[in-house]
Amino acid sequence: MKEQILKQYFGYDTFRPLQAEIIDWVSAGNDCMVLMPTGGGKSVCYQVPALMTEGLTIVVSPLIALMKDQVQALRGNGVGAAYLNSTLSSSEQYAIERQCYAGEIKLLYIAPEKLLTPSCMDFVRRLKVNLLAVDESHCVSVWGHDFRPEYTQLHVLKTAFPDLPMIALTATADRVTRRDVLKQLGIPDARVFEASFDRPNLSLNVLPGRNRIKVIEQFIHDHPNQSGIIYCLARKTTEDIALKLRAKGINARFYHAKMPAEERSAVQDAFLRDDVQVMVATVAFGMGIDKSNVRWIIHYNMPSNVESFYQEIGRAGRDGLKSTTMLFYSFADWIMRRDMIENSELPQHMKDIQFAKLDRMKQYAEADHCRRRILLSYFNETVERDCGNCDVCRNPRSKFDATVSAQKALSAIARTDQKIAMGMLVDVLRGSHNRSVTERGYDKIKTFGVGRDLRAEEWAEYLTQMLNSGVMDVAYDEAHSLKLNEISWRVLRGERKVELVRFESYEEKRKRQEEQ
Numbered sequence: 001m002k003e004q005i006l007k008q009y010f011g012y013d014t015f016r017p018l019q020a021e022i023i024d025w026v027s028a029g030n031d032c033m034v035l036m037p038t039g040g041g042k043s044v045c046y047q048v049p050a051l052m053t054e055g056l057t058i059v060v061s062p063l064i065a066l067m068k069d070q071v072q073a074l075r076g077n078g079v080g081a082a083y084l085n086s087t088l089s090s091s092e093q094y095a096i097e098r099q100c101y102a103g104e105i106k107l108l109y110i111a112p113e114k115l116l117t118p119s120c121m122d123f124v125r126r127l128k129v130n131l132l133a134v135d136e137s138h139c140v141s142v143w144g145h146d147f148r149p150e151y152t153q154l155h156v157l158k159t160a161f162p163d164l165p166m167i168a169l170t171a172t173a174d175r176v177t178r179r180d181v182l183k184q185l186g187i188p189d190a191r192v193f194e195a196s197f198d199r200p201n202l203s204l205n206v207l208p209g210r211n212r213i214k215v216i217e218q219f220i221h222d223h224p225n226q227s228g229i230i231y232c233l234a235r236k237t238t239e240d241i242a243l244k245l246r247a248k249g250i251n252a253r254f255y256h257a258k259m260p261a262e263e264r265s266a267v268q269d270a271f272l273r274d275d276v277q278v279m280v281a282t283v284a285f286g287m288g289i290d291k292s293n294v295r296w297i298i299h300y301n302m303p304s305n306v307e308s309f310y311q312e313i314g315r316a317g318r319d320g321l322k323s324t325t326m327l328f329y330s331f332a333d334w335i336m337r338r339d340m341i342e343n344s345e346l347p348q349h350m351k352d353i354q355f356a357k358l359d360r361m362k363q364y365a366e367a368d369h370c371r372r373r374i375l376l377s378y379f380n381e382t383v384e385r386d387c388g389n390c391d392v393c394r395n396p397r398s399k400f401d402a403t404v405s406a407q408k409a410l411s412a413i414a415r416t417d418q419k420i421a422m423g424m425l426v427d428v429l430r431g432s433h434n435r436s437v438t439e440r441g442y443d444k445i446k447t448f449g450v451g452r453d454l455r456a457e458e459w460a461e462y463l464t465q466m467l468n469s470g471v472m473d474v475a476y477d478e479a480h481s482l483k484l485n486e487i488s489w490r491v492l493r494g495e496r497k498v499e500l501v502r503f504e505s506y507e508e509k510r511k512r513q514e515e516q
């Protein structure tokens with residue numbers, strides 16, 4: 001039955017990994033969360049169940065700009081679909097409501113702020129609903145990278161329809177965010193379906209943030225006719241770079257949110273048609289764009305968190321062919337991002353989350369470990385081997401056996417009940433008698449002071465490497481305390497070695513990068 005619907009309405013013969021399982025699970029009346037990278041095929045997971053039973057499916061989605069396209073695509077496939085958001089006139093809205101009552105609509109997309117109005121809630125209560133879908137569900141959580149306050153009331157959905165299954169979907173959410181999303185939506189025990197986030201065809205590269213324009217020009221010159229996107233932080237930068245590239249005869253255009261809408265869709269279409277080779281854009285560009293042959297992504301500036309970074313590089317190589325990603329990084333970029341967070345209007349606890357996420361991004365940029373392992377461990381995938389397709393793997397720095405140091409650190413984490421953050425762990429390992437350590441009695445534990453052989457900055461570096469390579473985890477929602485995982489215990493039991501890259505001062509590191 002589900003295969004038939006997939007064929008009839010979407011034209012596909014087979015399901016992608018997990019899709020069939022998810023559809024069965026949801027159709028049996030169960031709640032779940034679906035984690036799949038962008039382009040993985042999340043929509044089918046609720047669209048097929050919507051068509052399998054009587055009634056309609058409510059899809060909550062914050063992306064008003066995309067709703068119209070999604071609905072049009074569904075209608076084009078012969079699926080009764082409609083959307084409700086603030087852009088509709090009251091007569092348009094009335095017409096849609098009538099169609100819903102008449103049973104002509106199978107998928108009803110609603111913007112969260114619209115849904116939460118009393119009149120809209122009244123309306124949906126009167127409908128025959130078969131499934132609740134929450135797209136971009138990471139927006140529910142303050143721990144996510146794109147928190148939307150209007151999403152926080154969405155638990156009313158499960159309250160209004162306690163017997164209906166709910167499916168929450170997202171492309172990016174670390175463990176803390178996932179747990180929080182499920183709690184916020186009122187489905188704490190929902191099963192989590194997790195597709196692999198690995199994109200082995202993307203090569204990952206970080207370059208020192210010097211002579212950026214020159215490096216980009218050379219890269220484009222070496223890859224003629226390959227289309228790509230250069231992401232910049234500021235609108236002005238997109239215009240400047242596009243101008244400079246054009247002066248060199250490169251077919252480049254810019255794109256940002258402050259351009260008139262017609263201009264934006266004109267350049268976007270030109271890029272999709274391959275009439276423009278290079279798009280220099282802010283992150284406003286790319287949402288919902290389905291172009292399979294983007295061959296490279298360059299980040300002119302460092303993104304503010306790993307989730308955004310992953311989503312942006314994920315726009316390259318959708319066709320599965322080899323594609324390149326490059327991130328320019330300088331310490332100054334990090335400072336600039338910090339200032340942006342500091343000067344934002346966010347409350348302090350939100351700023352702290354943003355700082356922590358930014359620091360993980362910086363660790364990625366500065367890492368001496370396989371970058372893919374860092375990315376995947378961020379999304380909670382365990383990888384046992386280096387990827388061979390990142391700059392670190394191609395230019396490895398020699399590692400040393402750091403198992404004993406790692407065991408000291410992990411054992412200290414265990415003996416402090418996994419309640420301490422990195423700073424305090426370093427104090428405990430180095431045997432510092434400061435107040436917060438002694439107050440908690442950590443100066444009495446067996447591992448107190450066992451790490452005096454290393455300086456504090458060396459410990460900070462090694463602990464970061466351990467985190468990056470998945471030897472331990474961090475819980476942002478528990479004051480950034482370090483947590484032991486499967487691998488940690490294997491290291492503690494002596495079943496697994498830990499290899500780390502020797503500590504380098506910032507000066508040493510810079511010198512080495514310049515020589516490369």
Ligand code: ADP
Nearest residue numbers: 012014015016036037038039040041042043044
């Ligand atoms: P996501 O929402 O996860 O970013 P979409 O649901 O938009 O991804 O799907 C991405 C693309 O994959 C779409 O073009 C969709 O039609 C296609 N797709 C989804 N499921 C299948 C399938 N089973 N077989 C082939 N193509 C699929």
Ligand code: ZN
Nearest residue numbers: 370387390393
């Ligand atoms: Zn690698």
